[in-house]
Amino acid sequence: MANSISIVVVGAGPAGFYAADALIKKKIACKIDLVDELPTPYGLIRSGVAPDHQTTKKIIKAFEKIALNPICRFFGNVNIGNDVSIEELKNIYDVIIISNGANSDKKLGIPGEDLEGVIGSASFVGWYNAHPKFVNINPDLSCKNVVVVGNGNVAIDIARVLVKNRDEMASSDIPEYALKAIENSMISDVHILGRRGPHEAKFTNVELREMGELQDAVSLVDPNQIPKDVGCLEDSREKRLKEKNHKTFLEFSKNKYQDADKRVNFQFWAKPVKIIGTKRVESILMEKTVLIDGNLSSTEEFFEIKCGIVIPSVGYKSTPIDDLPFDHKNNILINENGRVSEGIYVVGWMKRGPSGVISTNRPDGVLVSDHISKDFSDGGGKPGREKFIELLESKNIRYIKFDDWKLIDKAEISSAEGVAPRRKIEKIEEMLNIAYSE
Numbered sequence: 001m002a003n004s005i006s007i008v009v010v011g012a013g014p015a016g017f018y019a020a021d022a023l024i025k026k027k028i029a030c031k032i033d034l035v036d037e038l039p040t041p042y043g044l045i046r047s048g049v050a051p052d053h054q055t056t057k058k059i060i061k062a063f064e065k066i067a068l069n070p071i072c073r074f075f076g077n078v079n080i081g082n083d084v085s086i087e088e089l090k091n092i093y094d095v096i097i098i099s100n101g102a103n104s105d106k107k108l109g110i111p112g113e114d115l116e117g118v119i120g121s122a123s124f125v126g127w128y129n130a131h132p133k134f135v136n137i138n139p140d141l142s143c144k145n146v147v148v149v150g151n152g153n154v155a156i157d158i159a160r161v162l163v164k165n166r167d168e169m170a171s172s173d174i175p176e177y178a179l180k181a182i183e184n185s186m187i188s189d190v191h192i193l194g195r196r197g198p199h200e201a202k203f204t205n206v207e208l209r210e211m212g213e214l215q216d217a218v219s220l221v222d223p224n225q226i227p228k229d230v231g232c233l234e235d236s237r238e239k240r241l242k243e244k245n246h247k248t249f250l251e252f253s254k255n256k257y258q259d260a261d262k263r264v265n266f267q268f269w270a271k272p273v274k275i276i277g278t279k280r281v282e283s284i285l286m287e288k289t290v291l292i293d294g295n296l297s298s299t300e301e302f303f304e305i306k307c308g309i310v311i312p313s314v315g316y317k318s319t320p321i322d323d324l325p326f327d328h329k330n331n332i333l334i335n336e337n338g339r340v341s342e343g344i345y346v347v348g349w350m351k352r353g354p355s356g357v358i359s360t361n362r363p364d365g366v367l368v369s370d371h372i373s374k375d376f377s378d379g380g381g382k383p384g385r386e387k388f389i390e391l392l393e394s395k396n397i398r399y400i401k402f403d404d405w406k407l408i409d410k411a412e413i414s415s416a417e418g419v420a421p422r423r424k425i426e427k428i429e430e431m432l433n434i435a436y437s438e
């Protein structure tokens with residue numbers, strides 16, 4: 001019988017769990033170690049999906065089953081790159097699957113981006129989701145106007161969280177510090193700016209319609225910015241989706257400024273040119289745009305929006321990993337259908353860039369499990385888990401097992417108030433103390 005294949009998955013988010021799931025379902029004789037830099041598993045499900053979108057987070061139940069499968073083991077609080085190098089992993093494991101996503105922001109590349117009050121979406125979303133790296137960014141929300149640049153679902157999430165009230169967030173897992181900061185803020189207007197038109201926006205319709213169901217805020221759009229129809233499109237699914245958003249925008253266009261105390265202003269056909277301010281953001285300069293033959297063109301017509309915060313929400317990007325080939329233009333690992341080099345594979349946003357929903361990661365895992373079953377048809381030979389534990393212990397790394405995570409999970413759930421599902425622990429040290437308390 002062939003030797004079991006030793007596999008390490010770097011990044012215990014959705015892509016990593018789907019890869020483990022595919023290997024299990026394929027009945028490949030292997031041991032799978034899921035490693036994450038945080039003590040907590042689930043990646044973007046925990047720290048990217050909006051706190052008021054608890055239904056989306058239910059996939060965690062399925063991921064927990066995978067983590068509890070006897071061939072899997074979770075190692076939290078281990079940073080591949082800082083604590084352990086890829087070279088060290090290569091010596092220990094037959095297979096390395098990279099699945100650590102895209103955790104930093106694409107830049108706008110305009111002057112003023114370094115001013116105080118310009119906060120990238122990865123940081124801002126991390127802040128209201130209690131990601132330990134971002135809990136201390138303390139955004140100054142003492143301004144009336146916030147500008148969110150970008151027309152994707154992350155921009156919508158941010159705008160919605162900024163205008164929802166405490167009651168609307170009651171069944172969410174937003175940390176109290178963020179809820180309080182938003183509640184006590186002066187924010188009355190969130191401006192979501194798109195460089196193209198409403199039909200080019202990447203909002204999904206369910207998310208867009210939610211913006212019409214807010215208790216304290218109304219969504220506005222200038223009817224003159226909405227083209228009369230979505231035009232001829234060959235792809236009938238795409239056409240249907242665009243028509244749904246078209247209809248929703250038409251509804252928003254009937255709303256009035258005075259309908260609510262707060263507003264989400266959708267503004268299209270404008271690209272950011274410069275963020276203005278001396279130390280802090282004071283305004284953003286925008287240039288009106290037009291689409292000519294599908295290409296974005298400038299008009300040399302400018303306007304300014306006064307604001308205290310600018311949140312560029314123009315997509316995430318992955319960070320290069322030492323010793324692995326990186327495509328700096330597309331911000332992904334150079335790969336051929338998920339294969340990086342001998343024994344190294346990649347899945348998720350690190351493979352194909354930051355797009356799609358959680359389940360979009362599933363086929364990446366299936367593909368890589370197919371590769372592994374072919375490439376390792378004679379089984380593996382490297383020591384794997386025991387050697388990895390030896391290495392971690394020799395480096396005094398306080399790694400977190402899945403049982404340890406369950407203690408953290410239990411502590412979070414038991415300290416939740418009212419109908420909230422949990423109160424997230426914000427500091428890694430506190431998580432480690434709970435994990436090591438028994």
Ligand code: NAP
Pocket residue numbers: 107108149150151152153154155157194195196200201202204207271272313314315316354355356357
């Ligand atoms: P996204 O969907 O790729 O949207 C990025 C937006 O930024 C686009 O509107 C893009 O416009 C704009 N943009 C890019 N560069 C720009 C620039 N220099 N100036 C102005 N605008 C610029 O990215 P995302 O919102 O970060 O979302 C990432 C993925 O996560 C998406 O697949 C999204 O659907 C998913 N997600 C899903 C949910 C959900 O299902 N509820 C929630 C959050 C995120 P152009 O189109 O003109 O390039």
